[in-house]
Amino acid sequence: MIHKETLPSGLRVVVEEVPQVHSVAVAVWIGSGSRFETEEIHGVSHFIEHLLFKGTEKRSAREIAESIDGVGGQLNAFTSREQTCVYAKALSDHLPLLVDVIADMLLRSRFETADIDKERQVVIEEINSYQDSPEELVHDLLAQAFWAGHALGFNILGTAQSIRSMTREQILNYYHQRYIPANTVVGIAGRIKVPEAIDLVARHFEAAGGESQAPDSTSPDYLHEIKVTKRSTEQVHLCLGAPGVPFGTSNYYPVQIVNSVLGGGLSSRLFQRIREQLGLAYSVFSYHSAFRDTGMFGLYAGTTPNQAGRVHQLLREEIAGLARDGITSAELARVKEQLTGHLLLGWEDTATRASRLGKSELLTGRTLTLEEILQKIQVVTEDDLSRVTSFLFDRELALAAIGPIERDVFTS
Numbered sequence: 001m002i003h004k005e006t007l008p009s010g011l012r013v014v015v016e017e018v019p020q021v022h023s024v025a026v027a028v029w030i031g032s033g034s035r036f037e038t039e040e041i042h043g044v045s046h047f048i049e050h051l052l053f054k055g056t057e058k059r060s061a062r063e064i065a066e067s068i069d070g071v072g073g074q075l076n077a078f079t080s081r082e083q084t085c086v087y088a089k090a091l092s093d094h095l096p097l098l099v100d101v102i103a104d105m106l107l108r109s110r111f112e113t114a115d116i117d118k119e120r121q122v123v124i125e126e127i128n129s130y131q132d133s134p135e136e137l138v139h140d141l142l143a144q145a146f147w148a149g150h151a152l153g154f155n156i157l158g159t160a161q162s163i164r165s166m167t168r169e170q171i172l173n174y175y176h177q178r179y180i181p182a183n184t185v186v187g188i189a190g191r192i193k194v195p196e197a198i199d200l201v202a203r204h205f206e207a208a209g210g211e212s213q214a215p216d217s218t219s220p221d222y223l224h225e226i227k228v229t230k231r232s233t234e235q236v237h238l239c240l241g242a243p244g245v246p247f248g249t250s251n252y253y254p255v256q257i258v259n260s261v262l263g264g265g266l267s268s269r270l271f272q273r274i275r276e277q278l279g280l281a282y283s284v285f286s287y288h289s290a291f292r293d294t295g296m297f298g299l300y301a302g303t304t305p306n307q308a309g310r311v312h313q314l315l316r317e318e319i320a321g322l323a324r325d326g327i328t329s330a331e332l333a334r335v336k337e338q339l340t341g342h343l344l345l346g347w348e349d350t351a352t353r354a355s356r357l358g359k360s361e362l363l364t365g366r367t368l369t370l371e372e373i374l375q376k377i378q379v380v381t382e383d384d385l386s387r388v389t390s391f392l393f394d395r396e397l398a399l400a401a402i403g404p405i406e407r408d409v410f411t412s
Contacts, residue, residue, distance in 0.1 A: 002357065003194045004365055007202055011202050014190040014357040014367055015197045015361045020352060024190025025350040026098045027087040027105060029358035031162050032178035034154040035081045035291075041166055043158015046079040046172045047123055051171070053077070053085065054115040056108040059101070063117075067101050069082055074351075075101070079156055083362060089351045092191035096200055097162070103204035106179065127157050130336050134237045134402040135283070137303055141400035142239040145227040146296055150220035181205070189356030190350040192203055217298035219293045220252045224396040228407040233302040236308040236403030237300070240315055244288050244295025248364040253376045254388040255288050255297065261327050262286045262318065263299060267334070269318050270299070280307050292363045297392050308401070309409045316397075339377050345371065 004014045032045045055061045068075040073090030086105060088098045130136060140155045143357045146152045147153035186205070188197045217375025223245045245251040262269035274284045284301040299319075327335075346352045347370055368376075399410055 002369060004361070004367065005198050007205070009205070010180075011201070011205055012361055013198055013201045014195045014361050016186060016353055016357060017194060018190050019354065022091055023086065023089055023349055024092040024095045024098065024103055024188065024352045025089040025176065025191050025354035026095070027085055027187040027351070027354040028102055029185045029187065029362045030086075030106075030179055031082065031183040031216075031362060032084045032174075033080050033082040034156045034158075035151050036178065037174075039150060039153060040162070041170050041174060042154055042162040043123070043156070044166060044171060045084055045178075046158065047119070047163060047166065048171060048175055048179075049077050049079045049084050049086075050119050050258060050277065051111055051115060052105045052109050052121060052122060055110050055112070056104045057110065058108070059104060062200040064101060067097065071097065073098065079408075081152055081154075083359065084210070085355065085358065087351060087355060089354075094192070095188075095192055095197065099200045099204050100252060103201075105185075107205065107207050111168065111172060111175070116168055116171065123157065123163050124230075127160055127163070129265045129407045130155075130157060134231060134233050134235075134322050138237040138239050138400050138402045139298065140297060141227050141229060141402065142241045142398060143296070145225040145398040145400050146223060146241045147220045148223050148225055151217050152220050152291070152294070156324055157182070171316075177403050179405040185358045185361045187356070187361070189353035205249070205398045222294075224398045224408065226399045226410065228400070228404045228405060230404065230406070231402055233403045234304075235296075236305050236310060236401055236405045237302050237308070238315075239400045240299045240312075240319075240401070241398035242297045242395065244290060244392070245285060245294055245388075246293050247290035247371060248360065248366075248368075251384075251388055251391070252290060253373075254380050254384045255295070255392070256339060257335050257377070257380055258327070258334065258385060258388055258392065259286050259288045259297070261331050262337055264335075264400045265338065268339075270301075270321070273318065274301060274314055278314075280311050291345055305404050308403070308405050309396050312399075312410050319393045319397075323354070323389045326382060326389065332380075332382060332385070334390070336377055336380070340374060343373060345376075375408075382391060 002016045006012050071090050071094045075088045079084040113409050144153045245255050270284050274281050281301045283302045286299045289296045301311050326377050
């Protein structure tokens with residue numbers, strides 16, 4: 001059973017009791033990501049995520065790490081385009097420690113100038129490492145081609161220039177705008193009791209302040225630009241992008257099925273044709289990125305430069321075939337079973353449960369049970385998929401590529 005409670009401060013707490021396990025996980029989701037940044041403070045959301053681990057009023061950076069490591073637990077965080085999540089997992093007896101440490105990090109981090117200056121270089125090295133990974137960088141290039149001029153097209157890490165020039169005052173201003181109770185959800189799942197979990201969060205987060213936040217960004221317009229970055233690499237890394245759907249909307253699960261059929265696994269059409277039958281790529285897949293008011297459906301392939309044009313054409317042929325002929329009843333049955341299996345296996349992990357609780361509540365204001373999600377998958381019909389494929393692919397696609405290649409390979 002899932003229990004939701006909104007505390008007087010506006011902080012939402014969503015708890016799921018899972019009595020058959022021995023662990024508990026806490027995932028705190030904050031509506032803070034690159035979408036809400038300006039060019040001047042590009043990368044500040046991710047920078048703050050780093051700084052949360054640098055020390056609080058009562059714990060040093062080392063003590064933060066040792067407090068969770070010392071009980072055999074896990075502590076980590078990540079930043080995306082719309083959210084930052086700090087999460088921890090340990091044996092259920094250690095729930096008070098997990099809540100205490102995360103609340104300490106989120107509410108009482110020092111943000112000392114010396115730590116900020118030291119962490120700048122760490123983040124810049126992370127940016128440099130990312131720039132050396134074209135197979136990852138091409139997805140950001142696609143976002144730029146897809147949402148040119150909108151903050152959703154920003155790289156999550158920022159740039160070396162923006163990180164170097166960011167002041168402590170700018171960091172704290174953004175922190176106080178976004179890290180407020182009304183913009184935060186605490187998800188807890190595991191072998192615990194709901195009243196205990198709610199009480200722990202209420203006591204440890206009672207100091208949370210803030211009554212307003214910076215205005216959220218406007219919904220982006222879809223563009224279909226072509227962006228090609230010429231670089232001396234062994235492979236050409238190629239992405240195509242089409243409009244997707246927002247997280248949790250009626251078409252969300254049909255799109256998940258389309259993704260699985262097209263490029264979501266070893267049995268998908270893209271993998272079987274481009275890798276298994278033709279041997280033209282080691283890595284080829286599709287994916288769907290869902291946000292609160294929009295989405296992007298992407299396809300990726302990495303191939304040798306002299307095969308880039310052919311692989312690009314094959315990606316388009318598979319899209320056209322899917323839109324024209326639809327999905328067979330056998331494929332639909334197989335993919336429903338596949339998604340059901342993935343969900344059930346993932347649900348055995350309390351960290352997955354806690355994360356899903358927090359993210360769903362933050363983005364949609366509600367949380368579905370496992371049974372409700374499975375039901376939404378099972379009721380998808382071939383007509384639903386036909387409608388969705390027409391929406392996804394009956395239009396011009398954005399394109400991004402990195403490698404020793406010319407733009408005209410994809411446009412001629």
